[in-house]
Amino acid sequence: MHGVVRPAEGSEARIRNDLYLVGALKLIFSQKIHVDIRLIGYEVPLQSGKPRGKCIDLFGYDAEHNPYIIEIKTGESKEKLPEVIQQINGYESMLIPLLDDIEKEIKNKLFLAEFKLTRKVKKIILASREYYDENPWKAYKDSDILFCYFYVKENVDDLLEKATG
Secondary structure, rough: OOOOOOOOOOHHHHHHHHHHHHHHEEEEEEOOEEEEEEEEEEEOOOOOOOOOOEEEEEEEEOOOEEEEEEEOOOOOOOOHHHHHHHHHHHHHHHHHHHHHOOOOOOOHHHHOOOOOOOOOOOOEEEHHHHHHHHHHOHHHHOOOEEEEEOOOOOOOOOOHHHOOO
């Protein structure tokens, strides 16, 4: 853990930290189809030697060991969807050369000697419904990015309490 564990309510940082502490996401595509993602990092740096370089909000992998880049946006975010798409695509190109080092760290810290990530990076923009109201995603639906929103309609500030309570 690093930084403030419980940032201000309603902030991207609060949602990010709560999800990281829960440790997993479930992508629900239909009543029968879902993908579980194990979250293993937050604010994962993609550059070294910079006090505040580019960082992935959440990083995880699925059962097939496909790596996931997850970018979080709230309804208050001023970033337009094309900017976020450009950002997450840039993160992907920066991440791929680092995957060997990430695997080594996972092997060493989690005692998973045989751990290997695929090179099929998955990208998710996880945003509130309000964000997508202001930034329609359908024009980008044929991209390789998953545009996801929170299943719950109520306030997501207490994700940690809901997941553990």
